[in-house]
Amino acid sequence: MVESPPLLAARDLTVVLGGVKALDGLSLDLMAGRRTVILGANGAGKSVLLRTLHGLIAPSAGTLSWARPHRQAMVFQRPVMLRRSAIDNVTYALSVNGIPAKERAARAASALERVGLAPIAERPARALSGGEQQRLALARAWALKPEILFLDEPTASLDPGASAEVERVISAIADEGTRIVMTTHHLGQARRLADEIVFLHAGRTVERTPVADFFRQPASKEASLFLKGELPWT
Amino acid sequence: MFEIFASLQAAWALVNGADPALARIVALSLELSLAAALLGAAIGLPLGALVAVGRFPGRRAVIVALNALLGLPSVVVGLLVYLMLSRAGPLGSWGLLFTPTAIVMAQSLLVAPIVAALARQTCEDAWRDYEEQLTSLGVSRARAVPTLLWDARYSLLTTVLAGFGRAASEVGAVMIVGGNIDGVTRVMTTAIALETSKGDLPLALALGFVLILVVLVVNAAAYGLREWSVRRHG
Ligand SMILES: Nc1ncnc2c1ncn2[C@@H]1O[C@H](COP(=O)(O)OP(=O)(O)O)[C@@H](O)[C@H]1O
Ligand SMILES: [Mg+2]
Numbered sequence: 001m002v003e004s005p006p007l008l009a010a011r012d013l014t015v016v017l018g019g020v021k022a023l024d025g026l027s028l029d030l031m032a033g034r035r036t037v038i039l040g041a042n043g044a045g046k047s048v049l050l051r052t053l054h055g056l057i058a059p060s061a062g063t064l065s066w067a068r069p070h071r072q073a074m075v076f077q078r079p080v081m082l083r084r085s086a087i088d089n090v091t092y093a094l095s096v097n098g099i100p101a102k103e104r105a106a107r108a109a110s111a112l113e114r115v116g117l118a119p120i121a122e123r124p125a126r127a128l129s130g131g132e133q134q135r136l137a138l139a140r141a142w143a144l145k146p147e148i149l150f151l152d153e154p155t156a157s158l159d160p161g162a163s164a165e166v167e168r169v170i171s172a173i174a175d176e177g178t179r180i181v182m183t184t185h186h187l188g189q190a191r192r193l194a195d196e197i198v199f200l201h202a203g204r205t206v207e208r209t210p211v212a213d214f215f216r217q218p219a220s221k222e223a224s225l226f227l228k229g230e231l232p233w234t
Numbered sequence: 235m236f237e238i239f240a241s242l243q244a245a246w247a248l249v250n251g252a253d254p255a256l257a258r259i260v261a262l263s264l265e266l267s268l269a270a271a272l273l274g275a276a277i278g279l280p281l282g283a284l285v286a287v288g289r290f291p292g293r294r295a296v297i298v299a300l301n302a303l304l305g306l307p308s309v310v311v312g313l314l315v316y317l318m319l320s321r322a323g324p325l326g327s328w329g330l331l332f333t334p335t336a337i338v339m340a341q342s343l344l345v346a347p348i349v350a351a352l353a354r355q356t357c358e359d360a361w362r363d364y365e366e367q368l369t370s371l372g373v374s375r376a377r378a379v380p381t382l383l384w385d386a387r388y389s390l391l392t393t394v395l396a397g398f399g400r401a402a403s404e405v406g407a408v409m410i411v412g413g414n415i416d417g418v419t420r421v422m423t424t425a426i427a428l429e430t431s432k433g434d435l436p437l438a439l440a441l442g443f444v445l446i447l448v449v450l451v452v453n454a455a456a457y458g459l460r461e462w463s464v465r466r467h468g
Contacts, residue, residue: 056366073370080367083385083467092381093371124467140371 005067007032007148007179008053013062015048015203022048023059024203030148035180037190037211040200041226046183049200050074050150053181071097073146077153079137081125086117086136089125093140111143112136115169131162138169142178149173151182155189167193187227191215199223237435244436249443256437260444262334263402263421269338271398274345278397279390281346282353283379287361300354303347312407315340319411332413337421340407345397352393357382388463392456399452403445 006029015023022045030036030053038046051057053064054074082089090108099107112118115135120128125136134154141149151170155163163186170193174180184190190197190211197214199207201222209219218224248256285296303311317323319331319339330336360382368378383390405423412419414428422441429438 051366054370056369076367076370080364082381083387096372096377126467 004032006030007067007070009063009065009067010053011063011065013049013052013059013064015045015052015057016060017048017057021203023052025062026200026204027062028198028205028208030179030181032147032179033177035174035193035195036182036198037194037196038181038183038198038200039187039190039223039226040183044200045203046200047152048203050152050181050183054150070147071144072148072150073141073144074150074152075134075137075141075154077156079133081128081133081136083124083126085122086125086128086132087112087121089136090140090143094143097144107143108139111139114142114172115139116165129162131158131165134158134162134166135169138166138173142169142173146178148179148181151180153183153185156185163189187215199226241435241439245439245443248436248440253440256440256444258417259420259422259425259441262419263423264448266334266337266421267341267398267401270341270345270401271394273338273342274349274397274401275394277342278346278349279353279383279394280379282350282355283357283383285350286354286357287375287378287382289375300347300350303343304351307406308344308404309406309410311343312340312410315343315407315411331411332415332419334412334419336411337408337419340411341401341404344404344407345401348400349393349397352396353383353386353390356386356389356393360386388459388467391459395452395456395459399449402448402452 008030010026010028010030013023013026014021024045026045026049028049038049040046048057051074052059054072055064056074082092084092087105087108090111091104094104094107095101109118109121112121115138117132117135117139120132125133128136138154154170155166158166167189170180170182174193180193182193184193194211196208196210198205199209199214199218199220199222201220206222207214207218207220214223215227218227281296281300284290285293285300315336316331318325319328319336320326321331330339357379361378364378364382364385368381373381403423405427408419408421409424409427412421412424414420414424420428422445426438426441426445429435429441
């Protein structure tokens with residue numbers, strides 16, 4: 001069986017920030033229908049990679065090619081909410097993306113429903129707890145029906161209960177067919193959410209392994225050191 | 235000493251008895267200053283936000299022009315408006331010199347740069363926090379302008395109130411373009427200047443009381459608004 005071309009092919013990406021090579025000739029193919037967790041030590045380039053794939057940072061060398069027109073979204077470690085109600089934050093994103101006015105309210109309400117925020121849809125978004133704001137960020141991204149969703153340490157500033165809720169929502173989004181590409185510093189979370197692990201070191205892809213194999217026996221020396229806790233990481 | 239005391243008593247009688255001449259001057263002052271604040275805001279708010287997020291040719295020139303206007307003594311602004319509106323000036327045919335409209339024009343020209351400078355600062359700060367998230371949602375810089383203005387609405391309203399205070403307390407420019415004509419263009423500040431020079435202290439003092447009261451109320455409103463918005467939106 002021949003695999004279809006990757007949804008996103010990144011070739012030899014180099015990103016220089018403040019004189020530092022944050023990405024150093026990195027290549028990565030993202031096939032449709034998988035859940036990828038990117039791991040790596042602190043400063044390996046995980047956040048820069050996600051931002052570059054999402055189009056927020058222009059690479060100084062290399063290419064990004066998408067197989068077809070697509071919608072994408074990103075959820076950050078600290079979501080930024082506008083000074084308006086929770087549901088209005090979602091309808092705002094819909095309006096920016098050209099969704100007709102008469103569809104927005106229903107679509108926003110159903111996104112809030114799915115992340116468990118329907119009862120507090122009218123509350124000012126900034127008055128919500130950290131975990132609620134992150135679920136709102138997920139609802140806002142989900143409402144856009146992205147083909148691919150990037151998440152950069154989405155639970156890093158949350159307590160365990162709120163993290164579990166966010167994980168549940170990420171799983172549900174993936175189950176509905178959105179391609180997930182995320183970073184985390186939670187190995188347990190990586191194990192639960194990933195199909196495959198991409199391991200970065202010094203701005204390059206060192207290995208890419210199915211999740212069970214990675215945690216049993218990673219292929220690279222860097223990843224084994226990382227799993228033994230001998231590489232510094234956040 | 236006794237003279238000042240007697241004047242204070244007479245002034246209080248004027249305020250207390252809602253003296254018609256006094257009331258007319260106060261009403262005209264508030265009306266013109268409000269119009270100038272609104273006009274100055276209509277120009278200054280979008281200009282400030284545009285300069286904060288925009289990348290357009292002439293951006294630097296706009297910043298320099300705004301800073302120059304900000305630093306210009308108000309009598310010079312008055313003089314410029316006078317020259318524009320005087321019979322030989324480019325707008326002389328409009329016949330606006332020594333009318334309330336001329337006062338509003340001069341006041342607006344004083345208010346707009348203040349509002350623009352404060353709005354620019356506010357929007358630049360907000361943009362720093364929002365840029366990545368809004369760009370990720372697909373928001374263009376042009377689309378970000380109304381979004382930032384709306385999100386900063388409480389602190390910007392404070393800015394507009396500051397503009398109102400500035401308009402209400404202006405003397406020189408208003409004297410030059412308005413002419414302090416009794417019943418037509420006489421406002422609180424010019425009346426105070428005139429009555430003081432004529433030695434009629436009670437009316438000057440009474441107007442002074444009212445002006446202080448107006449400034450106090452405006453500042454209290456600004457403060458209350460800020461407190462309320464922090465409580466509601468964080
Ligand atoms: N805005 C920036 N300016 C300068 N250097 C940066 C910037 N962002 C990231 N870097 C550098 O790029 C490298 C990769 O960073 P990052 O992708 O944030 O790492 P992580 O894998 O921890 O997410 C690090 O060396 C970091 O210091
Ligand atoms: Mg990071």
